[in-house]
Amino acid sequence: MKRADLQAIVASGFGDRGAARYVFVRARAGSTPEEVRAELAARALPHVVSIESNKPHAFAQLAFGPGGLRAIGLDDEELDTFPREFVQGMAHPERARVNGDRVDEWHLGRGGLDVLIAVFAGSDGAALALERAMLDGARHLERACEPLVASRLPDQTEHFGFRDGVSQPSILGVHGDPRGPERPVPTGEFVMGYENVYGQLPAAPSLSPARGVGLPESRVSPGRRDLGDGGAYLVLRKLEQDVFAWRAWLREASRPLAGYVADPEAYLGAKVVGRWASGAPLVTCPRADDPAHATKNDFDYDLDLSGLACPRGAHIRRTNPRGALPPSPPRSRAAVETRRLVRRGRPYGPPAGDAPDGEARGLVFVCLCANLARQFEFVQQTWVEGVKFDGGWSEDDPLVGARRAGADRFTIPRDPVRYAPRGLPRFVTARGGGYFFLPGMDRLRWLLGARG
Numbered sequence: 001m002k003r004a005d006l007q008a009i010v011a012s013g014f015g016d017r018g019a020a021r022y023v024f025v026r027a028r029a030g031s032t033p034e035e036v037r038a039e040l041a042a043r044a045l046p047h048v049v050s051i052e053s054n055k056p057h058a059f060a061q062l063a064f065g066p067g068g069l070r071a072i073g074l075d076d077e078e079l080d081t082f083p084r085e086f087v088q089g090m091a092h093p094e095r096a097r098v099n100g101d102r103v104d105e106w107h108l109g110r111g112g113l114d115v116l117i118a119v120f121a122g123s124d125g126a127a128l129a130l131e132r133a134m135l136d137g138a139r140h141l142e143r144a145c146e147p148l149v150a151s152r153l154p155d156q157t158e159h160f161g162f163r164d165g166v167s168q169p170s171i172l173g174v175h176g177d178p179r180g181p182e183r184p185v186p187t188g189e190f191v192m193g194y195e196n197v198y199g200q201l202p203a204a205p206s207l208s209p210a211r212g213v214g215l216p217e218s219r220v221s222p223g224r225r226d227l228g229d230g231g232a233y234l235v236l237r238k239l240e241q242d243v244f245a246w247r248a249w250l251r252e253a254s255r256p257l258a259g260y261v262a263d264p265e266a267y268l269g270a271k272v273v274g275r276w277a278s279g280a281p282l283v284t285c286p287r288a289d290d291p292a293h294a295t296k297n298d299f300d301y302d303l304d305l306s307g308l309a310c311p312r313g314a315h316i317r318r319t320n321p322r323g324a325l326p327p328s329p330p331r332s333r334a335a336v337e338t339r340r341l342v343r344r345g346r347p348y349g350p351p352a353g354d355a356p357d358g359e360a361r362g363l364v365f366v367c368l369c370a371n372l373a374r375q376f377e378f379v380q381q382t383w384v385e386g387v388k389f390d391g392g393w394s395e396d397d398p399l400v401g402a403r404r405a406g407a408d409r410f411t412i413p414r415d416p417v418r419y420a421p422r423g424l425p426r427f428v429t430a431r432g433g434g435y436f437f438l439p440g441m442d443r444l445r446w447l448l449g450a451r452g
């Protein structure tokens with residue numbers, strides 16, 4: 001595999017770089033595609049790193065929404081070779097219906113997002129300095145809105161206090177050793193130009209031979225030139241978290257458990273997530289948190305099909321059911337392999353103190369996949385928002401669900417008592433986002449340079 005052709009975020013979330021800024025950029029009115037390409041090539045491209053690059057203190061990753069591709073000169077016929085979900089964009093009513101979004105509640109991307117420059121650095125100052133070096137004084141590029149600035153929370157936690165980013169797929173050819181007993185996921189589940197779980201090359205965008213001069217022939221669209229190799233789709237969602245509603249609910253809803261479990265709040269929170277605050281999975285630590293299991297990921301639900309340890313509706317069991325779904329664990333694992341996501345998100349906003357402070361905080365949810373509909377949208381629609389997931393009824397994801405149409409309960413089977421609180425508040429509200437094309441390095445250079 002050509003590792004130097006993949007932007008580095010495919011392989012890593014850059015955990016060693018504590019600072020990140022998600023900068024949304026657009027072309028200035030009146031700028032031509034040549035001017036926009038030249039400026040992106042001169043100002044941003046030199047900072048974009050691949051998996052193989054030595055990473056400087058601060059660097060960038062570059063991705064395009066449909067408007068960004070138009071701004072660098074792609075025409076409608078070429079955009080139509082991208083998937084419909086991408087071309088419509090996350091704010092389109094059809095996509096909003098699928099994802100369960102209310103776009104009237106959004107602050108970001110209601111009119112689409114054109115170009116994403118994600119900056120990662122060892123310090124906040126260095127991240128800001130790189131953003132400014134790329135954009136201050138630019139003649140053809142401008143910031144479309146305020147950047148989303150990632151925050152620093154202790155021990156890789158998100159704002160509700162749970163360790164995040166524990167479970168990730170190992171990608172064949174990208175990661176060395178599989179992390180756990182799971183087999184590595186075929187590269188084409190995340191990167192175009194490689195075989196996916198069906199042994200096929202993923203659909204990929206293309207250009208006519210006349211327009212795609214210098215590009216190799218497409219292997220999925222005969223007679224056309226390839227734009228997809230080494231590329232992926234990047235989903236970005238600004239998910240606001242109401243930490244005080246979450247804490248208040250935990251306090252109230254855990255009261256009936258007093259006397260049955262040692263720490264009712266910690267227990268209820270763990271049942272919702274599927275892991276304890278440290279990250280330890282309920283399947284391996286059913287009774288109490290054990291930080292020694294904090295990064296444990298080699299577990300499955302076959303010995304817990306009824307959800308006595310990890311409830312069937314818990315967040316991590318919905319978003320990666322592993323062997324839990326009918327008709328059998330092996331069939332479940334095979335089906336679930338077609339729905340994997342590589343998560344690269346980070347929290348934004350200040351850590352929550354003891355008292356409500358009116359600050360906005362949440363998760364910049366970022367994930368990568370090669371097929372937006374089959375992977376991200378399916379997980380979001382059918383597993384996160386699905387009110388009948390795995391035999392459930394009137395339940396959505398208890399942690400992140402939108403609580404639509406009366407879906408406001410959560411069932412913990414008997415362990416030691418059955419408990420099914422109702423009236424769950426909405427803890428997470430989508431505030432916007434977009435679908436982006438994250439080109440491979442060769443295609444990125446071509447897009448920004450070699451077009452006549």
Ligand code: HEM
Nearest residue numbers: 158162163164165166167239316319320363379380400428
């Ligand atoms: C503010 C919103 C969210 C929060 C606070 C959150 C939090 C968490 C936490 C604490 C974990 C467990 C740690 C880990 O395994 O990495 C987790 C896992 C996961 N989440 Fe979320 N999450 C959010 C939104 C979402 C959304 C919208 C999706 C998908 C559409 C998603 C997909 C996943 C997946 C795939 C896993 C890994 C499950 C596994 O492989 O076992 N999350 N999340």
